[in-house]
């Protein structure tokens with residue numbers, strides 16, 4: 001077995017060893033090297049690929065079946081899967097490598113891992129079937145060592161880019177949560193907002209991409225408040241005009257924070273325009289009517305409704321009926337989209353959203369969770385997973 005401290009050029013030929021679960025495992029390098037999982041029930045095939053990759057800076061794992069591969073993926077951070085077109089299942093029966101690919105791509109933990117299918121089966125139908133299973137690349141046997149190595153390098157480069165983007169997005173969401181937690185009174189405001197916005201978006205038939213933007217907007221819409229001092233954010237009493245300028249800046253500052261993330265582009269209009277008013281008296285752009293992005297109008301209604309129905313140090317939580325009355329009043333004043341308010345008032349009466357009535361705890365807080373709320377949480381998570389692919 002090679003010494004993990006060795007450089008790639010020092011590596012001795014890899015030697016397979018049996019792990020406690022019976023999955024054959026090769027130890028070829030340190031943890032900061034890219035990890036590759038080889039899946040093939042024929043040992044000779046695995047040996048061939050290991051031979052081609054032995055001088056590379058890789059940590060190699062091996063699995064003889066679909067189940068072994070999935071078990072290993074559960075406990076190791078793998079950067080790339082190379083699977084034979086046919087792999088055996090747990091009982092040793094031949095099974096499609098495409099099924100393994102589908103299972104990798106449908107699991108939230110593994111769906112970003114690129115999969116390279118190695119096959120001796122040629123033909124356009126097979127290629128289509130492979131692409132539909134989520135495979136990222138194909139190589140037809142006999143394998144050319146130089147082609148395999150360069151394809152692997154290219155796939156690992158892409159994986160690193162995806163990893164860095166995912167990390168950046170995770171950091172932004174964590175930052176948004178931190179901003180939210182500065183205000184001890186808001187509790188699980190972001191989660192409720194995300195659920196309410198998605199419920200209204202679904203009710204008016206928005207596509208999944210917009211629902212995902214609303215879901216993310218629920219968490220990110222006030223991220224710009226990171227730039228607003230506590231003395232202004234939590235000031236008791238009227239803000240001065242100068243303080244209002246700082247407070248209003250959280251909209252465009254939030255947009256600036258998230259703009260570099262390409263994946264967050266659909267969320268930017270929500271972040272920037274969630275304080276506009278239907279009659280043009282809002283901020284930061286003074287947009288009016290349908291010039292205000294629809295997703296921003298949706299999130300705004302959810303935001304107001306949640307503020308009204310939440311308890312604060314200066315007020316009790318309003319019942320749903322009272323919050324609806326106030327929203328309708330704001331529509332009459334010309335501040336809110338009247339049609340959207342009508343639909344929203346129907347949506348918040350849906351049984352799945354009646355967490356304010358009869359359930360003291362927030363829907364996703366530490367308290368009791370009604371079955372219908374659990375269903376909504378699961379469906380939101382499922383939707384996120386699907387769209388994040």
Ligand SMILES: [Fe+2]
Pocket residue numbers: 221222250274275
């Ligand atoms: Fe805001």
